[in-house]
Amino acid sequence: MVEFREAIVTALDEELAANENVVFFGEDVAEPGGVFKATPGLRKKHGDRVFDTPISELALTGAAFGSAVTGLRPVIEIMFGDFMPLAMDSLVNQSAKYWFISNEQQSVPLVVRSAIGAGSRLGAVHSQTPVPWFLGVPGLKIVCPSTPNDARALLKAAIRDDNPVLFFEHKRLYSLKGEVDDDPVELGTARVMREGADLTIVSAMVGVHVALEAAEALARDGIEAEVIDLRTLRPLDHAAVAASLARTGHLLVVEEGPRTGGWSATVAAEIAEGSLHDIDDLWRLTTPDLPIPFSPALEDAFLPGAERLAAAVRSRLVSRSG
Template sequence: MRRDEGVVVIGEDVAEGGPYGATRDLVVEFGDRRVIDTPISEAAVTGVAVGAALSGWRPVVEIMFIDFITLALDQLVNHAAKARYMSGGQLRVPLVLRTQGGAGVRSGAQHSQSLEAWLAHVPGLAVVMPATPADAAGLLRAAIRADDPVVVVENKALYYEKGEVADGALVPIGAAVTRRDGRDVTVVATSRLVGEALAAADELAAEGVSVEVIDPRTINPLDRETILRSVSRTTRLVVAHEAATIGGFGAEVAAVVAEEAIDRLAAPIVRVGAPFTPVPASPVLEDAYLVGRREIADAVRRVLRW
């Protein structure tokens, strides 16, 4: 916002910091003409942001929970994502939509979903999922500077993680990163599951298993080359995400590898994801619902037994 006066933040309670404090104190520095609280209407907020983007601004709109993006899909999917194509390239929509999902913090079924696969299915939308503080900052900077709409899907369980963040650094949209090198199995994990995959890799290393962990960072456009290059070496693949396994982003990764590297696979691809059920409100059931390092480690052992 210091770099570009055209960047504005729009959303419910953004001047107060939002539900997890992500926009805290912005209004103090930039004022209420650039940090704009709105009524509780995700459709109206997103529609205003699309109009602002078409008019030359660079709005960053916050949807408090990804569950509420259902109320903004018409504006996001049918307007923001399609304006450039339908205008023959004459229009640009430099819009960032920030939201967060994920379970594990006792928010209930309507505030805990992982719906990123819906958004990744829309041509014209880029979708990024940071797993570290550095990537959260770097991907957001890249998204704000992009001339097309970008959805930044954060995870509420990661908001209290700490890490080094380089001042002004950009993380390119569409570029995966290898978080850990390995030779036996490739694990492709997103968001919160990246840290869980690294923990599982540490556990498996004690058993003599070498796991390579890849963080896509962007799920659309997907860095297929990094994933295919890794699987071609390790010959085994596990895909892990917090969303339900059925219809999840992991199915796309599995399809890419099956279509382009099936001759390199020594075992079937295994997906790790949540059960096909709403997120439970009961703490005991919610803990059982969540997937993490144990499920990833078990999946790696399974592909190695093949």
């Protein structure tokens, strides 16, 4: 069994060893080994290809861009996803557009790792999930693993990908343990985590575990939920969702993020447009359109949990069948 954070450092270690053009830098990542202890030992093993930077998100993202179009394959860490607005110009206006507007002279092989997500009592600006901010930016890939195995395989795939990839690590997953194998995983592919005939629940990251827990509770009531882990949110594997919906007829999309403008809305729209005849029901469970609150009493109520999810499914199925 391997911890999620070990899977991260293993992937980085293996890719640094495999390709001398891979470099890794960020705030407190080298000597200190990362504030989430996800990168210890890399500096010692790989020397000056792993280094600490000033607290300058724009500079380190810009430097990653400039180095990626001139021969390196940089991996950087933005300590918290909430800091990504500081790096926005370089990611959105430089990295994301270069391949297309250069008339395909050169792509931008860079990876931005960042710790994201709520539930750690860190308040409004250390808990967000930055996916919606980047969802509407062509040229970016957004990867959101839920298991140690996917964390390792997808981070390796991200580093080998020739395009800019945002790789989000949910803070509440770092201590999760799981089996790890050597099979590669392709970016942009969803995975069925649990089969079921009665409805499809689609999520990512912590939401997948919430959905699996809810599915077990629902099974005790005779409701069999299929759970799909999207794993990559851009590009998003709509085909996998549509295929499951064709079997179950009911689709629930669970997103840790605001109701307005999120990836769950995109899934709902794509499915509504492409699979209308398969839909008996389609709805979303998200967080409210509010900043993330600090107090545990508020934050726990804010996040979509397994009990609430199971209750929502029960009442929805009853109301629809009644």
